[in-house]
Amino acid sequence: xxxxxxxxxxxxxxxxxxGGVDSAYLLWAGxxxxxxxxxxxxxxxxxxxxxxxxxxxxxxxxxxxxxxxEYDILSDPRVAANPSDRCYHCKxxxxxxxxxxxxxDGFSLLIDGTNASDDGGGxxxxxxxxxxxxxxxxxxxxxxKERVRALxxxxxxxxxDKPSYACLATRVPTGQAITRSCLEKVERGExxxxxxxxxxxxxxxxxxxxxxxxxxxxxxxxxERRTDILNALEADFPEIxxxxxxxxxxx
Numbered sequence: 001x002x003x004x005x006x007x008x009x010x011x012x013x014x015x016x017x018x019g020g021v022d023s024a025y026l027l028w029a030g031x032x033x034x035x036x037x038x039x040x041x042x043x044x045x046x047x048x049x050x051x052x053x054x055x056x057x058x059x060x061x062x063x064x065x066x067x068x069x070e071y072d073i074l075s076d077p078r079v080a081a082n083p084s085d086r087c088y089h090c091k092x093x094x095x096x097x098x099x100x101x102x103x104x105d106g107f108s109l110l111i112d113g114t115n116a117s118d119d120g121g122g123x124x125x126x127x128x129x130x131x132x133x134x135x136x137x138x139x140x141x142x143x144x145k146e147r148v149r150a151l152x153x154x155x156x157x158x159x160x161d162k163p164s165y166a167c168l169a170t171r172v173p174t175g176q177a178i179t180r181s182c183l184e185k186v187e188r189g190e191x192x193x194x195x196x197x198x199x200x201x202x203x204x205x206x207x208x209x210x211x212x213x214x215x216x217x218x219x220x221x222x223x224e225r226r227t228d229i230l231n232a233l234e235a236d237f238p239e240i241x242x243x244x245x246x247x248x249x250x251x
Contacts, residue, residue: 007033014102019055022113088124163200192232209239216246
């Protein structure tokens with residue numbers, strides 16, 4: 001099935017929109033097909049500010065309004081406790097909220113940007129989507145991430161080369177309670193590192209500080225910017241370590 005056929009059969013849909021590569025292309029494709037696709041961005045403490053800024057920018061460029069739904073996901077104790085299946089409880093709550101909001105706006109179909117590269121095995125968040133009957137057109141149409149990036153570039157979307165991004169909660173070790181304070185520290189730290197030229201990295205919390213995970217090509221930049229890194233991070237993190245095993249790029 002092609003995306004055009006999907007939207008021909010489903011001309012009205014609410015889209016869980018993150019501003020990332022997949023949901024951005026899905027929104028563009030739906031609009032190009034003449035469908036009524038309404039994007040919804042769920043704003044929680046798990047999303048850094050730049051994600052909302054990217055989502056707003058993309059919607060402006062496509063001439064569509066963005067519906068921002070705010071929710072304090074940390075009010076759910078099953079999520080805040082950060083168990084191994086935290087993602088299931090988080091996705092279940094947020095997509096239930098989205099489904100309710102979309103239904104109140106007249107949308108019976110909820111779609112998301114899961115693509116054909118996303119492996120559902122061992123991913124509790126995808127189990128939640130299946131239970132809530134959220135459709136994933138990119139996956140259903142066999143569009144993998146590499147193809148989505150190529151099509152996004154052809155479409156002129158600025159998101160085409162945006163690195164894949166996992167929410168801030170993934171920076172906290174499983175079993176360690178997630179607090180708003182620790183998420184804010186991670187966001188500040190990652191924003192500072194981005195300004196120093198780092199890209200597609202992770203700043204993960206440890207017992208006394210944070211561990212920086214980088215792509216292999218950016219490891220030399222640590223020595224070049226060592227003083228700047230310390231100045232940017234040491235107020236929030238007593239210890240700052242570097243993972244010498246390069247981080248593999250994720251698509």
